[in-house]
Amino acid sequence: MIETDQLTRCYGNLTAVDALSIRVEPGQVLGLLGPNGAGKSTAMRMIAGFLVPTSGTARVCGHDVSREPLKAKRALGYLPEGAPSYGEMTVREFLQFIVRMRGFKPDAGYRRFEAVVQQLQLEEVLGLCIDTLSKGLRRRVGLAQAILHDPPVLMLDEPTDGLDPNQKHAVRQLIDVMARERTILISTHLLEEVHALCNRVVIIARGKLLADATPAELEARSRYHGAVSFSAPGSGMSQEMLGRLPQVASIEVDPLDGRITVFPKPGERILEPVETLLREQGLEVSEIQLERGRLDEVFRQITTGTGSVGRVEEGHA
Amino acid sequence: MNPVNAVLRRELRSYFVTPVAYVFLVIFLVLAGILTFYAGDFYERGQADLQPFFMMHPWLYLILVPAITMRMWAEEAKGGTLELLLTLPLTLWQAMLGKFLAAWLFIGLALVLTFPIWITVNYLGSPDNGVILAGYLGSWLMAGSFIAIGACLSALTRSQVVAFILTALVCVLLILVGQPQVLDFFSGTLPRRLINAVAHLSMLRHFEAIARGVLDIRDLLYFLLGMIGWLLAGVLLLDLKRTR
Numbered sequence: 001m002i003e004t005d006q007l008t009r010c011y012g013n014l015t016a017v018d019a020l021s022i023r024v025e026p027g028q029v030l031g032l033l034g035p036n037g038a039g040k041s042t043a044m045r046m047i048a049g050f051l052v053p054t055s056g057t058a059r060v061c062g063h064d065v066s067r068e069p070l071k072a073k074r075a076l077g078y079l080p081e082g083a084p085s086y087g088e089m090t091v092r093e094f095l096q097f098i099v100r101m102r103g104f105k106p107d108a109g110y111r112r113f114e115a116v117v118q119q120l121q122l123e124e125v126l127g128l129c130i131d132t133l134s135k136g137l138r139r140r141v142g143l144a145q146a147i148l149h150d151p152p153v154l155m156l157d158e159p160t161d162g163l164d165p166n167q168k169h170a171v172r173q174l175i176d177v178m179a180r181e182r183t184i185l186i187s188t189h190l191l192e193e194v195h196a197l198c199n200r201v202v203i204i205a206r207g208k209l210l211a212d213a214t215p216a217e218l219e220a221r222s223r224y225h226g227a228v229s230f231s232a233p234g235s236g237m238s239q240e241m242l243g244r245l246p247q248v249a250s251i252e253v254d255p256l257d258g259r260i261t262v263f264p265k266p267g268e269r270i271l272e273p274v275e276t277l278l279r280e281q282g283l284e285v286s287e288i289q290l291e292r293g294r295l296d297e298v299f300r301q302i303t304t305g306t307g308s309v310g311r312v313e314e315g316h317a
Numbered sequence: 318m319n320p321v322n323a324v325l326r327r328e329l330r331s332y333f334v335t336p337v338a339y340v341f342l343v344i345f346l347v348l349a350g351i352l353t354f355y356a357g358d359f360y361e362r363g364q365a366d367l368q369p370f371f372m373m374h375p376w377l378y379l380i381l382v383p384a385i386t387m388r389m390w391a392e393e394a395k396g397g398t399l400e401l402l403l404t405l406p407l408t409l410w411q412a413m414l415g416k417f418l419a420a421w422l423f424i425g426l427a428l429v430l431t432f433p434i435w436i437t438v439n440y441l442g443s444p445d446n447g448v449i450l451a452g453y454l455g456s457w458l459m460a461g462s463f464i465a466i467g468a469c470l471s472a473l474t475r476s477q478v479v480a481f482i483l484t485a486l487v488c489v490l491l492i493l494v495g496q497p498q499v500l501d502f503f504s505g506t507l508p509r510r511l512i513n514a515v516a517h518l519s520m521l522r523h524f525e526a527i528a529r530g531v532l533d534i535r536d537l538l539y540f541l542l543g544m545i546g547w548l549l550a551g552v553l554l555l556d557l558k559r560t561r
Contacts, residue, residue: 048404052560073406080404084397086327088334093327100323101405145401 001025001183002047002153006056009042009207016042018207019056024200026152029179031198031215032187035303039207040187041081044157047185048078060153074102077151081158083142087131091122091141094130095148102149116144119174136167143171153183160193172196191295205303219293221301228274229261230288241281245273261291320407324415325422332385332423341381345427348377353434365442370434371452371528375492375521378463383484385423386467387477389416390555394475403559409552417461417468417548424460428453448530455527458540459520463488465544469551472558488520495519 002024009017017039024030032040045051047058049065049072058065063072085094095117099109117123120140125133130141139162146154159175160168175184175197186197194201194215201218203211211218219225239260243251247268252261264270271290278285332338352373353359359369393399402412438444467484474480493499495516503512516522523536 045400048400050400050404050559070406070408073404076404078404080397080400082397084401086331086398087396088331089327093330097323097327098405100326101320101407103319103406 001061002059002155002185004043004047004056004058007043007046007053007058008055009039009046009051010054015207017046017053017204020204020207020209021056022202022209022212024183024185026181026183027179028200029175029184029186029198030200030202031194032185032202032204033189033191033194033299034187034204036189038205038303040204041157042207043204044078044155044185044187045080047155048076048080049073050080074149075151075153077146077149077154079142079146079156079159082161083139085130085138085141085145088129090127090129091133092126094141095144098145098148104149112148112150116148119147120144121170135162136164139163139167139171143174147178151182154178154185156184156186158188159186160188160190168193191299194295203299203302210302215295216292218298219295222291222293222295222298223263224261224291224297225293226269227261227263227291228271228288229259229291230274230278230285231257231259232278232283232285241277242274245270245277247273320405320411321415321418324402324407324412325419328416328419329423332419337385337388338423341385341423342427342430345377345381346430349373349431350434352377365438365444367434367438367444367449367452368528370431371456372525374456375459375524378460379485379488379492382424382460382463383467383481383488385420386464386471386484387480388471389420389468389480390472390551391475391477391480394558395477403555409555413468413472413548413552413555417464417544420464420468421457421461424464425457428457428460445530448528451530451532452528454532455524455536458527458537459524462491462520462540462543462547465547465551466491469547469554472551472554491518491520493519493521495522 002022004020004022007017007020008015020039020043022030032043034040042051046053047060047065049069052066060072061075063075065072086097089097095113096109099113102109104112117126120143122137122140122144125137130138133141139159143156143159146156154175156175160171163171172193175186178184186193188194198215201211201213201215202209203218239251239253242248242260242262247264247270249263249265251263253259254261262270262274271288275288278288332341349370353367353370356369356373362369390399393402403409435449438449439446463484466487467480470483470487471477471480473483495518500512500516503515507515517539523539526533526536
């Protein structure tokens with residue numbers, strides 16, 4: 001479990017993290033989302049015990065990171081931003097260093113070493129210098145370091161940053177497998193990641209918590225939530241007809257590809273009526289889609305206070 | 318003490334993986350030899366002892382020890398590995414001690430590798446090997462003090478160059494402070510008791526006392542307390558960085 005209570009960190013006049021209170025339970029994968037410079041890394045560094053909070057507390061598995069730092073650090077697996085590691089060491093030396101630091105008995109340590117090497121598919125690069133590895137491999141070495149002691153709490157700062165789609169997929173699968181019974185906190189600015197990984201999202205900007213919800217709840221805040229979009233050449237007539245449907249609030253046409261998006265009035269479902277109408281009109285619709293909502297739009301709305309106006313609920317804290 | 322051991326082994330290995338160790342050993346051994354025979358009048362003195370050899374050590378350490386210690390923390394701070402290291406389950410003290418011991422053992426190795434000069438002097442005459450042993454001990458203690466200073470000042474900055482210069486500066490001050498020329502310079506302006514006190518801070522004075530074969534507990538304490546003090550200051554600096 002990770003708990004922070006009014007966690008605050010100032011750099012001179014700048015408040016990087018402002019009274020952040022969150023609680024992550026076992027089984028949760030919480031995505032800490034925010035623009036660059038929002039305070040994600042600073043918050044994580046305080047939870048990991050690297051930075052001392054200006055005020056407030058952070059606890060890992062019930063251990064206050066300031067008062068019982070060693071107990072908190074033992075319960076935590078942490079991947080710092082950019083996955084730093086000792087470049088002049090080989091992957092094997094580096095992971096064996098971590099084994100020793102984590103205080104394993106030799107044979108138990110060796111079993112864990114073998115297990116993570118297999119889990120992250122590092123067998124082939126064990127003898128290579130970390131300096132010579134690609135970004136993706138380095139990230140995997142960092143992950144191996146973080147999960148080596150099989151910690152109950154895992155905190156990963158931008159775990160898939162700089163990875164190619166296949167590597168991202170592999171890392172996400174790994175996190176998925178680890179997620180059961182563990183507490184996982186990841187930071188990211190990739191919205192797709194939230195879909196793929198998290199069952200809870202916290203959005204912060206300028207150090208403040210702005211939203212705490214499930215990905216689905218956030219999507220429901222988008223004006224695209226429940227909208228229907230389709231492509232149909234020569235549908236000028238039907239646009240007018242669509243506009244007359246009682247459930248429809250507005251219609252937009254993408255100027256580039258001519259895709260039509262129909263927005264519902266609050267609380268209305270419009271997929272069926274729109275489909276019926278199109279069929280009645282005898283229009284060839286190549287493909288029709290019910291939108292879940294667009295996270296990027298919600299993200300912009302929440303973090304900048306602007307974005308498109310629509311069915312925007314008040315951002316609750 | 319497991320984490321201390323882990324840090325120590327990692328540091329030592331990193332010396333030998335990068336050229337640092339070999340460059341240091343070669344330069345140290347070559348310079349120690351050359352300076353002893355040419356600048357130290359090893360033969361002309363006509364005495365079978367290693368005084369000229371040991372008297373070169375403070376000046377060798379002045380250049381070479383900061384080169385070893387400058388990367389100790391500055392490199393970790395710059396490369397981001399400091400965050401990795403300090404979020405592993407170890408205390409700042411353990412991390413500092415591991416790094417310090419690695420460097421100190423390394424210098425110990427360099428001293429051991431000067432054994433041909435000890436063989437030479439035993440071949441040429443019959444020196445007092447007890448005094449020579451004391452000389453080695455004094456030299457190693459002095460190296461430890463320099464390393465502790467370097468470890469502390471490396472924690473102060475992310476720049477290795479700054480760490481090097483600051484360390485060399487502090488070390489040269491501690492060498493020179495007891496020299497008669499320096500003390501004479503201040504004798505007019507400062508009270509006599511203060512000058513005496515300052516003279517006792519001189520590293521050279523304590524080193525020379527030990528190297529003459531006189532093992533006085535006060536000289537030993539001077540080095541040991543100095544090391545602990547500088548390492549403590551380094552730990553405090555690192556801790557302060559976490560709050561800044």
